[in-house]
Amino acid sequence: MDQKNNFFSDVWEIVKLIPEGRVTSYGAIAEYLGSKRGARMVGWAMNASHMMDDVPAHRVVNKKGLLTGKHHFDGVNKMQLLLEKEGVIIIDNQIQHLDQIFWDPNLELL
């Protein structure tokens, strides 16, 4: 599992482009890559992003703004802590004002 230049890299590049204090959804990234339903793969790519410390995976949440992937971090509350540190308000694993801080690659990155 060395650095592979494939789907993972593409996802990582987009995640790296997420501005601080902003978040996006797996589906948005998947859609940017051309596969709206490939959101599952995006999450899988995030799992592989562990070897990439430059990938702010904590800024990627599901469409509901729920921190579904928090359990895959070092600490269960690491993800929420990082987001709150950037000014994101999170209550019960759910991001507040999601529509305000939501960053859509198709819309913003275009």
Next chain:
DNA sequence: TAACTGACTCGGT
């Protein structure tokens, strides 16, 4: 080689 899994999303009931 074939089958299973997964940090998702949408639509129907």
Next chain:
DNA sequence: CACCGAGCCAGTT
């Protein structure tokens, strides 16, 4: 309004 099932892509076993 809440729960259930199906669809999607690629990597892993």
